[in-house]
Amino acid sequence: xxxxxxxxxxxxxxxSPNGEIPAIADISLDISRxxxxxxxxxxxxxxSTLLSIIAGLLKPSHGSIIINGNDITNTSMKVGYMxxxxxxxxxxxxxxxxxxxxxxxxxxxxxxxxxxxxxxxTYGLYEFKDKYPSQLSGGMRQRAALxxxxxxxxxxxxxxxxxxxxxxxxRLAVAEDIYSIIKKENKTAILVTHDxxxxxxxxxxxxxxxxxxxxxxSIHTIxxxxxxxTPFRSREAPEFRHYFNTxxxxxxxxx
Amino acid sequence: xxxxxxxxTSIERLEYLKARKVKRISIILTQVLILIVFLxxxxxxxxxxxxxxxxxxxxxxxxSTIINLYDEGQLFVHIxxxxxxxIVGFVLGTISGTLIAxxxxxxxxxxxxxxPYLVILNSLPKIALGPIFIVWFGAGTTSIIVIALAISxxxxxxxxxxxxxxxxxxxxxxVKTFGANRFQIFTKVVFPANLLVxxxxxxxxxGLSWVGVIVGEFLVSKAGLGYLIVYGGxxxxxxxxxxxxxILCIAAGLMYQAVLLLERLIVKKT
Numbered sequence: 181x182x183x184x185x186x187x188x189x190x191x192x193x194x195x196s197p198n199g200e201i202p203a204i205a206d207i208s209l210d211i212s213r214x215x216x217x218x219x220x221x222x223x224x225x226x227x228s229t230l231l232s233i234i235a236g237l238l239k240p241s242h243g244s245i246i247i248n249g250n251d252i253t254n255t256s257m258k259v260g261y262m263x264x265x266x267x268x269x270x271x272x273x274x275x276x277x278x279x280x281x282x283x284x285x286x287x288x289x290x291x292x293x294x295x296x297x298x299x300x301x302t303y304g305l306y307e308f309k310d311k312y313p314s315q316l317s318g319g320m321r322q323r324a325a326l327x328x329x330x331x332x333x334x335x336x337x338x339x340x341x342x343x344x345x346x347x348x349x350x351r352l353a354v355a356e357d358i359y360s361i362i363k364k365e366n367k368t369a370i371l372v373t374h375d376x377x378x379x380x381x382x383x384x385x386x387x388x389x390x391x392x393x394x395x396x397x398s399i400h401t402i403x404x405x406x407x408x409x410t411p412f413r414s415r416e417a418p419e420f421r422h423y424f425n426t427x428x429x430x431x432x433x434x435x
Numbered sequence: 436x437x438x439x440x441x442x443x444t445s446i447e448r449l450e451y452l453k454a455r456k457v458k459r460i461s462i463i464l465t466q467v468l469i470l471i472v473f474l475x476x477x478x479x480x481x482x483x484x485x486x487x488x489x490x491x492x493x494x495x496x497x498x499s500t501i502i503n504l505y506d507e508g509q510l511f512v513h514i515x516x517x518x519x520x521x522i523v524g525f526v527l528g529t530i531s532g533t534l535i536a537x538x539x540x541x542x543x544x545x546x547x548x549x550x551p552y553l554v555i556l557n558s559l560p561k562i563a564l565g566p567i568f569i570v571w572f573g574a575g576t577t578s579i580i581v582i583a584l585a586i587s588x589x590x591x592x593x594x595x596x597x598x599x600x601x602x603x604x605x606x607x608x609x610v611k612t613f614g615a616n617r618f619q620i621f622t623k624v625v626f627p628a629n630l631l632v633x634x635x636x637x638x639x640x641x642g643l644s645w646v647g648v649i650v651g652e653f654l655v656s657k658a659g660l661g662y663l664i665v666y667g668g669x670x671x672x673x674x675x676x677x678x679x680x681x682i683l684c685i686a687a688g689l690m691y692q693a694v695l696l697l698e699r700l701i702v703k704k705t
């Protein structure tokens with residue numbers, strides 16, 4: 181079976197007046213359709229850089245990204261990106277916010293608008309479509325941000341610490357929420373996080389990166405013995421602790 | 436404990452609202468009182484010849500001067516001339532300043548190249564350029580407007596450009612992930628995010644434009660409030676000077692309120 185995303189020998193150096201900063205040494209990874217990948221690593225290890233490269237926002241120093249068999253040199257229609265915060269624009273209503281991507285891609289056709297309404301209805305934001313972001317709770321805002329990405333019908337979702345701006349309880353709830361939406365819409369997802377529990381609770385595979393310059397230290401296929409896999413139930417699975425301890429040791433955190 | 440809570444809070448609420456109202460009214464009353472006391476004292480001192488009303492003028496003579504101007508049909512001519520020059524000055528200053536800021540935001544190279552020139556122009560007292568403008572644009576309205584424009588233009592460019600450059604990088608990254616080009620980044624993010632900055636510099640420009648126009652009218656003009664002030668000073672008619680200053684106060688105050696109203700309209704709309 182062909183992979184949906186192929187990361188081939190990616191390396192990245194940042195240039196600055198003070199010198200060259202190697203962010204990523206060499207990373208290769210193949211991702212199958214529908215897979216949920218979590219990338220964990222210490223802060224500043226180049227996780228976000230990796231996502232920016234996959235999204236086509238950054239040009240890597242070497243290596244290539246192949247999505248659906250095509251080389252990526254620019255931002256791709258197939259890829260949706262979720263940033264650390266929701267970044268809903270305060271001067272736009274929720275409806276205008278979720279349509280932002282369609283506006284920019286000039287694809288505000290009626291069938292796409294239908295899809296927007298459909299998503300808003302499915303995920304309980306339809307009554308709030310004319311409200312402004314400040315009138316919504318943190319969880320609802322995050323959901324609006326996810327819908328803003330989903331209306332573009334991406335095959336692959338990149339989530340860059342997408343939950344880290346939320347407080348712990350909202351975060352658990354939103355993780356549940358986003359996980360079920362991603363699974364329901366059958367998307368491939370790459371979530372970058374520094375939260376080990378979060379990564380185990382959501383991922384099919386957890387990729388552990390080393391400190392900068394990053395390469396892949398290990399990949400763990402997460403197999404939990406619970407009937408219905410949701411982030412919350414995953415945390416109760418007996419294997420959870422074992423995975424946590426292994427990854428924790430591998431991250432080798434020194435305070 | 437059996438008392439209904441709502442009645443309790445509503446009495447508290449009423450007291451709070453009443454206290455607020457009393458406070459607000461007492462502030463307004465005191466403000467009005469200060470003005471009345473000042474005017475009455477001025478009038479009394481002038482009548483009892485404690486102060487020389489030839490030099491200080493006096494409220495009753497200011498009022499009769501304004502009435503005279505009105506009877507001669509001169510009052511609104513002068514007000515219109517000055518207000519028009521001011522409005523053109525700050526509107527042009529804000530619009531052209533914003534446009535130049537857009538160009539400089541677009542081309543980082545150009546903005547880096549022009550930076551030292553802008554800094555020097557900004558620190559230069561623009562009024563010093565008055566005589567040059569008069570030579571270039573003639574002794575008339577155009578020169579006055581150009582002086583007003585010169586005062587507000589550079590500040591606007593710097594202020595708005597600062598706002599543009601300081602736009603949240605992550606918000607820009609967001610629209611980039613949608614594949615936005617530079618024009619879309621500007622219209623969808625940078626401009627709306629800085630609308631308040633632009634309105635703010637419009638507000639500042641109103642004040643600056645008044646300065647430019649009055650100074651311009653001091654230098655060259657045959658009409659306007661600045662002209663009346665200079666003329667009154669030259670013929671030692673302090674009544675006319677004071678009357679013009681009073682009218683100026685009122686006109687400037689009203690114009691500022693109008694801009695605040697405009698701001699509220701725009702902010703509400705977005």
